[in-house]
Amino acid sequence: MKPSLILAPLIILYIWLVFIKPAEAGTTSILHVNIEIIKACRDSAVVDPQLKGLIRELGPILNFSGFSLLKKNKISLKVNDKTRLILSPDRQVEVKLLELDDYKARLSVRILEKKKETFKTVLLLIDNGSALIGGPPHEGGTLLLRIKVKFE
Amino acid sequence: MSSFTDEYLVKSCAAGNRRHCRLIYERYKKLVYGVAWKYLHDVETVKDVTQETFLKVFKNLSKFRYDSSFKTWLARITVNVSISHIRAMKNRKADDHFSLNDPDNNRNEKNIGEDTATDPQSLLLQKEKNRQVIQAIDKLKTEEKTTILLWSEGFTYAEIAETTKTNAKTVGTRIYHIKMKLIKKINASYGRINR
Amino acid sequence: MKNECIYISGRLSAYSDKEVSEEKRREVEIHLETCRKCRTKLGELEKAGTAVKTALSCDEADIDFSGIWEKIESNTDFRPSLWQRIIRFAGKPVVWMPAVFAGAAACLLICFMPNFHSGPDRQTPMQAGLVESVYSSTGQVMVMQTAISGSPLIWILPGADKEAG
Helix, strand or coil, X not given: CCHHHHHHHHXXXXXXXXXXXXXXXXXXXXXXXXXXXXXXXXXXXXXXXXXXXXXXXXXXXXXXXXXXXXXXXXXXXXXXXXXXXXXXXXXXXXXXXXXXXCCCEEEEEEEEECCEEEEEEXXXXXXXXXXXXXXXXXXXXXXXEEEEEEEC | CCCECHHHXXXXXXXCCHHHHHHHHHHHHHHHHHHHHHHHCCHHHXXXXXXXXXXXXXXXXXXXXXXXXXXXXXXXXXXXXXXXXXXXXXCCCHHHCCCCCCCCCXXXXXXXXXXCCCCHHHHHHHHHHHHHHHHHHHCCCHHHHHHHHHHHCCCCHHHHHHHHCXXXXXXXXXXXXHHHHHHHHHHHHXXXXXX | CHHHHHHHHCCHHHHHCCCCCHHHXXXXXXXXXXXXXXXXXXXXXXXXXXXXXXXXXXXXXXXXXXXXXXXXXXXXXXXCCHHHHHHHHHHCHHHHHHHHHHHHHHHHHHHHCCCCCCCHHHCCCCCCEEEEEEEECCCCEEEEXXXXXXXXXXXXXXXXXXXXX
16 A cells, blocks of 8 residues: 555645644633622621632722622533522622633623623633732622632 | 722722712811811812822922821921911912911801800800910920821821821820910910810 | 929920820820929910911812812823823733743643643632622722732622712
């Protein structure tokens, strides 16, 4: 058998695998999202043990001394799934998974006050990545949301 | 009020962020005004000093090295600008001279004290007490005067020490001696304070 | 007792200003329970302090702080000029050093790697997270990074009509 008859398909296969093969749909199909609703304040030095890392993360930028974990939710989302959490009687947060592949998750996070959208962001997070959103006053302190993702 | 640390705001303002410069102003405007007031006791002059202080602060922010807290650095600038204004006023001609202790020029009528009755005699009595105290404070040495003025503005001994470049023990001793001097002076010229 | 009075009376001013340690505070309070002279002196010191604060207090309620700010703003050029900003930005080692290395790496890539593709194994690793877009009804948002993990931190600021102060 001529070597070219063996090599040719191997070369074609190599070219296809490296250059032409379409992007895989990915083995990742479910995103586990951990949403923490936190109250940050400056008139208390009490820090929930689960939030100790926030002092070092936020210290150079924001002068909060106290962090309380108000609620923690773990949800699993597929693409186009969304979930809503109630922050207060008039305020909700909605998280929707827009896109997911092996490397990144694209999430939409909206805050609704009296059912009206007051904030929206689209985040790109890697596996075990997280993002923080904060600022509105909440129960005598300041609201902070921490969103962590883990790929399945 | 903003949650940002002074350090963050200072760096951001020094880089030209107008909004953060405004936040610094909002956070410290009352402190600067209050300290300047204690030196000058005239609304328009104190407004000028407040403006001048913040202009100096924003101009020199990039030089601030965090070898003290921002608050005490700001207080030092306020004190220096206020003292400069007093010296400038003292150098003016007699007919332009502004008396620091002239009660008619003290447009703030509200420093009467919470426990004083509002009848005219009590008001006059309190005004006279205030005048005696201000006169006694004006006669103090510069560092003593700065110490007691910052103390009355609510600065801790540590903050006063940082502003006046001394230590907390010296500040405590100064405040004690100043209070004793004031008790003697006021008792001598007016009778007991607690009448 | 007289020596104790001398010791305590020197600390009465700091005591009334709450500038003493817990131990000294207790020492003073124990002494004051039995020493009328020191109690009287404490009263006089407190009254002198009150007299000072009363004489020097001012009413800030009617002060036009906004007017003062307008004068400050009109006399301050907050924004550096475009050229200054470029120089300041480009002059930072954290900017020009990576720029030089990136330029060198790009040259090497162009010379030695003629094929570019974005197959999955060539994707540039992403930082912990990125903010693709953000909207707030207040119109005021800051996007930063946390100090340790570099995760995005989005801070929603109040609207201009609810400005701090």
